[in-house]
Amino acid sequence: MHTQTESTQGHRRIRAILPGAAAGLALYLLTISGEVMLGASVRWFLAYLGAAIAGTIVPLGVGAEGLAWVAALAPIAWSLAGLALPGRGRVWGRRLGARRPSSEEVDALADALETLRCTEPNLPGAAEFLVLDDPLPGAAVRGRALILSRGLLDHTESLPAVLAHELGHADTLDGRLTEALERLALWGDPLASVRCEAGGEGELHDDPRGGLLWGLLRWTLRLAGGSFAQQLLTPLWAAHWRAREYAADDYAASLGQAEDLAGYLADQEQPFDAPQRGLFFNPAEHPPVALRIERLLGSFDHEGSK
Numbered sequence: 032m033h034t035q036t037e038s039t040q041g042h043r044r045i046r047a048i049l050p051g052a053a054a055g056l057a058l059y060l061l062t063i064s065g066e067v068m069l070g071a072s073v074r075w076f077l078a079y080l081g082a083a084i085a086g087t088i089v090p091l092g093v094g095a096e097g098l099a100w101v102a103a104l105a106p107i108a109w110s111l112a113g114l115a116l117p118g119r120g121r122v123w124g125r126r127l128g129a130r131r132p133s134s135e136e137v138d139a140l141a142d143a144l145e146t147l148r149c150t151e152p153n154l155p156g157a158a159e160f161l162v163l164d165d166p167l168p169g170a171a172v173r174g175r176a177l178i179l180s181r182g183l184l185d186h187t188e189s190l191p192a193v194l195a196h197e198l199g200h201a202d203t204l205d206g207r208l209t210e211a212l213e214r215l216a217l218w219g220d221p222l223a224s225v226r227c228e229a230g231g232e233g234e235l236h237d238d239p240r241g242g243l244l245w246g247l248l249r250w251t252l253r254l255a256g257g258s259f260a261q262q263l264l265t266p267l268w269a270a271h272w273r274a275r276e277y278a279a280d281d282y283a284a285s286l287g288q289a290e291d292l293a294g295y296l297a298d299q300e301q302p303f304d305a306p307q308r309g310l311f312f313n314p315a316e317h318p319p320v321a322l323r324i325e326r327l328l329g330s331f332d333h334e335g336s337k
Contacts, residue, residue, distance in 0.1 A: 051271075051278055052204040058267055059114065059208055063107060065260025066215060071103040073254040078102035106217055106257055113174065114211035119159040120176020123213075129161040129178050136162055136184050143190040147198075150286045155202035168193070168299050172200040174210035189299070192283060192291035199282030205275050218256040222249040266312035273318045280327055289331035293324045 079099035086095055124130075132140060140160060148154050158175035168183040170193055177197055183190065200206055222245070253259065261268060283292045301320040307313050 048203050051275060054271055055204050055208050055275075058264065058271055059211060062212070062215070062260050062264055062268075063110070065263060066107060066257060069254050069259050070215075070257045071107060073251060074106075075099045075103035077251070077255055106215060110211045110214040113214045114207050117174030117207045117210045118176070120161060120174055120178065121159075123173050123176060124159075124161040124178060127163055127178065129163045132160055132162045132184075136181075139184050139187055139190060140179075140194075142187070143194050146191040147195055147286050147288075154286075155198055157198070157201050168295075170194075170197045172197050172206045172209065173213065174206050175201070176206075177201060186295070186299075189291060189295040192288040192295055195283035195286045195288045196279045196292060199279030200275065202282070203275070203278070205279075212258075212261060215261065216256070216258040218252075219258075220249070220253045220256075222252060265314055269312070269314050269316050272316040273313075276317050276323070277326065280323055281330070284327060284330040289327045293327040293331070296320050296324050296327075 076099075078101075079095050082093075082095035082098040120129075144154065157172070157177035159177070161176060161178045162184065163169070163178050163180045165180040166182045167180060168186055168189070169180040170183055171178050179194075179197075183193060280289075280292065283289065297320075301324070304320040307315040307319060309315075
């Protein structure tokens with residue numbers, strides 16, 4: 032009977048995951064197609080031009096066209112690899128300054144996971160837990176890694192609820208998509224106008240550089256840096272991530288953490304929630320905290336009435 036119940040729960044979980052996974056995968060494939068047309072083509076041109084010029088000065092031993100194809104397609108292949116075989120977050124963690132959990136933090140995580148396993152014995156897990164020394168509570172999933180802030184680990188009463196939400200991301204395509212999209216981004220806008228101090232305190236002036244050639248060079252480098260197709264699809268990606276936040280909240284609620292997660296959001300996130308402006312589309316990747324709380328408490332009331 033217990034095995035049959037677990038099988039039924041597993042089938043329900045799969046049915047809940049599939050629509051979001053299909054939508055995310057479709058958006059990712061659309062993003063990759065845009066990167067092939069935009070970023071990869073510009074990288075190919077720049078690499079071919081650079082290799083051809085360098086080859087006239089110093090023999091490279093490799094054809095300019097071959098180098099151009101590698102420069103054009105390597106980031107896309109790296110992104111696809113992140114989707115298929117996501118990493119354990121070591122590079123991501125080092126870049127953020129995260130570290131391995133201390134023995135005390137490992138015990139806190141184990142206690143929180145044990146609380147969740149009382150409801151779901153087959154609880155999904157992250158391949159790697161990392162800790163960021165930030166006094167503010169926070170957590171994020173990328174690939175198979177989950178980074179938790181020290182401030183969150185100090186809130187042991189809220190840890191199971193937040194962990195349940197993050198595992199709701201880790202058990203789906205969300206972490207893989209985040210890893211794959213981040214790997215597409217080589218650099219941002221290195222030639223953007225800068226603002227620098229000039230004269231008295233607080234007196235700022237725009238960078239005087241400009242003109243058609245400068246703008247063309249800037250946009251060429253920006254396209255070559257990747258992620259431009261993702262930016263063009265911001266309305267679709269933002270709507271997708273908002274839906275995924277609700278789905279992760281629903282997963283936490285299914286583990287009996289609806290009320291605790293709502294309390295955490297009300298105490299720690301709602302005071303800092305900003306208005307979501309947008310006339311034709313909403314660029315925010317998280318729903319308004321008040322609506323998340325309303326949904327969670329509605330789920331809690333519904334389960335409590337059973």
